[in-house]
Amino acid sequence: MDAPYELIYYTGVPGRGEHIRLILEEAGVSYKDNSSYPIDKRREAVTAYLAPEYKGERGNPPYYAPPLFKHGDLIISQTSNILMYLGPKLGLSGSRENDIYRVNALALTALDGLSNEVHDTHHPIAIELYYEDQKEESWRRSKEWIKGRLPKHLGYWQKVLESEECGQGPWLLGNTFTYADLVLFQASFPQCLDGVQFAFPKAMNQAKESGKYNKVFELWESVKARPNIAAYLASDRRQKYDWGIYRYYPENDVVAE
Amino acid sequence: MDAPYELIYYTGVPGRGEHIRLILEEAGVSYKDNSSYPIDKRREAVTAYLAPEYKGERGNPPYYAPPLFKHGDLIISQTSNILMYLGPKLGLSGSRENDIYRVNALALTALDGLSNEVHDTHHPIAIELYYEDQKEESWRRSKEWIKGRLPKHLGYWQKVLESEECGQGPWLLGNTFTYADLVLFQASFPQCLDGVQFAFPKAMNQAKESGKYNKVFELWESVKARPNIAAYLASDRRQKYDWGIYRYYPENDVVAE
Numbered sequence: 052m053d054a055p056y057e058l059i060y061y062t063g064v065p066g067r068g069e070h071i072r073l074i075l076e077e078a079g080v081s082y083k084d085n086s087s088y089p090i091d092k093r094r095e096a097v098t099a100y101l102a103p104e105y106k107g108e109r110g111n112p113p114y115y116a117p118p119l120f121k122h123g124d125l126i127i128s129q130t131s132n133i134l135m136y137l138g139p140k141l142g143l144s145g146s147r148e149n150d151i152y153r154v155n156a157l158a159l160t161a162l163d164g165l166s167n168e169v170h171d172t173h174h175p176i177a178i179e180l181y182y183e184d185q186k187e188e189s190w191r192r193s194k195e196w197i198k199g200r201l202p203k204h205l206g207y208w209q210k211v212l213e214s215e216e217c218g219q220g221p222w223l224l225g226n227t228f229t230y231a232d233l234v235l236f237q238a239s240f241p242q243c244l245d246g247v248q249f250a251f252p253k254a255m256n257q258a259k260e261s262g263k264y265n266k267v268f269e270l271w272e273s274v275k276a277r278p279n280i281a282a283y284l285a286s287d288r289r290q291k292y293d294w295g296i297y298r299y300y301p302e303n304d305v306v307a308e
Numbered sequence: 309m310d311a312p313y314e315l316i317y318y319t320g321v322p323g324r325g326e327h328i329r330l331i332l333e334e335a336g337v338s339y340k341d342n343s344s345y346p347i348d349k350r351r352e353a354v355t356a357y358l359a360p361e362y363k364g365e366r367g368n369p370p371y372y373a374p375p376l377f378k379h380g381d382l383i384i385s386q387t388s389n390i391l392m393y394l395g396p397k398l399g400l401s402g403s404r405e406n407d408i409y410r411v412n413a414l415a416l417t418a419l420d421g422l423s424n425e426v427h428d429t430h431h432p433i434a435i436e437l438y439y440e441d442q443k444e445e446s447w448r449r450s451k452e453w454i455k456g457r458l459p460k461h462l463g464y465w466q467k468v469l470e471s472e473e474c475g476q477g478p479w480l481l482g483n484t485f486t487y488a489d490l491v492l493f494q495a496s497f498p499q500c501l502d503g504v505q506f507a508f509p510k511a512m513n514q515a516k517e518s519g520k521y522n523k524v525f526e527l528w529e530s531v532k533a534r535p536n537i538a539a540y541l542a543s544d545r546r547q548k549y550d551w552g553i554y555r556y557y558p559e560n561d562v563v564a565e
Contacts, residue, residue: 106471107473113471128413135409152389191433192434210363216365216369
């Protein structure tokens with residue numbers, strides 16, 4: 052299909068759309084991104100698909116939430132689903148039979164653990180309420196997350212990267228770089244970002260210095276150094292980290308005891 | 309591949325494994341299920357795959373959490389991923405080109421909204437803490453969920469079922485029954501269950517009586533009446549609803565004002 056790739060996502064935050072941008076950038080293919088629209092058109096480009104009167108088009112059902120992805124007549128939602136659609140087309144979902152399912156499982160696990168769970172630390176009661184109306188609960192959830200979940204997640208990724216069955220790194224499937232590496236990178240990015248730090252920089256520094264998760268932090272550096280990714284991160288196409296999935300509240304920046 | 313299908317999941321709760329059971333039962337294919345193991349072997353059949361010393365096998369990475377699914381040399385995790393693997397093999401992921409991505413998006417949306425979010429209403433602070441240690445927060449989250457999310461989710465599914473682009477029901481893709489219908493059924497099942505009710509029976513009754521979501525409740529009845537599903541629900545292979553994703557706490561059983 053010669054139709055252009057088109058990402059439809061809220062602009063001004065990397066958010067879930069960023070995973071889609073990274074796979075396209077890594078593959079070096081061109082794509083449309085409504086972030087590049089004039090400012091008054093950007094939000095509208097997304098909300099038109101979510102309006103009550105939007106009933107789907109070209110045989111596609113209506114959508115619950117962005118990111119959306121358009122390719123010819125197909126318009127689909129759900130981050131992991133869009134990645135799974137693009138993976139084989141861009142040669143980034145492994146080379147063996149059924150690798151697409153191995154890669155999708157790894158991507159879903161990274162999205163669940165490091166993206167959704169972190170988001171919920173600042174909105175434990177309801178996404179519709181302000182942070183200020185759930186501050187106490189947010190602090191409690193952050194503390195528990197750092198103690199119980201962060202080591203479990205980092206330990207899991209270290210285990211995958213050490214696994215002989217998976218080739219012992221440097222990538223999640225050994226020598227084969229896939230989009231699961233990009234998802235793990237992006238899902239943990241805000242906690243590792245030099246300079247401005249989001250969510251839990253203290254706990255991440257503690258984890259890094261422990262040496263227990265060295266392969267995870269190495270993977271992170273290796274993704275950042277890939278030529279197409281490095282060029283993208285330095286470009287103005289990369290959205291600024293701000294007020295999206297990851298937020299920095301100093302009071303929640305705790306460490307495990 | 310002639311290898312048997314094998315579900316590996318905690319027994320005694322329907323949980324996330326139930327979505328896999330339903331697609332296999334609907335298709336009328338035989339499968340192994342460790343729920344049928346002797347009681348002392350059941351938990352072990354799952355935890356062996358999650359132990360620190362388990363490093364993956366036959367080229368598959370180690371796993372973060374069940375359900376797992378085995379088919380020949382392939383062992384994969386993640387509910388939506390397993391469904392996507394089985395869908396085309398069992399003829400339950402649509403008939404048009406790229407329908408697998410439409411079906412996967414619908415399944416992911418139902419799992420996110422009606423399964424994960426409901427689970428978090430009784431564990432808003434941490435999955436590792438007892439309900440009793442997050443009771444106040446759980447009540448607050450339940451109240452907000454009923455008010456803000458439940459109508460949004462039900463409204464979305466009604467919209468899909470009303471969409472001319474999708475054939476206006478009875479199934480999510482019009483006349484084509486897919487596993488997304490099974491996921492929507494199963495994700496909302498505990499709230500609709502006759503007799504024993506889980507999570508939010510009062511709010512669900514209120515939603516049903518409003519008539520605003522009639523197509524969603526009709527789909528629910530139609531899935532339940534499919535011959536293979538009806539036979540399965542009446543069999544002893546169906547796990548009892550108990551203390552899993554959905555829990556009934558009378559104090560959280562509130563209605564929207």
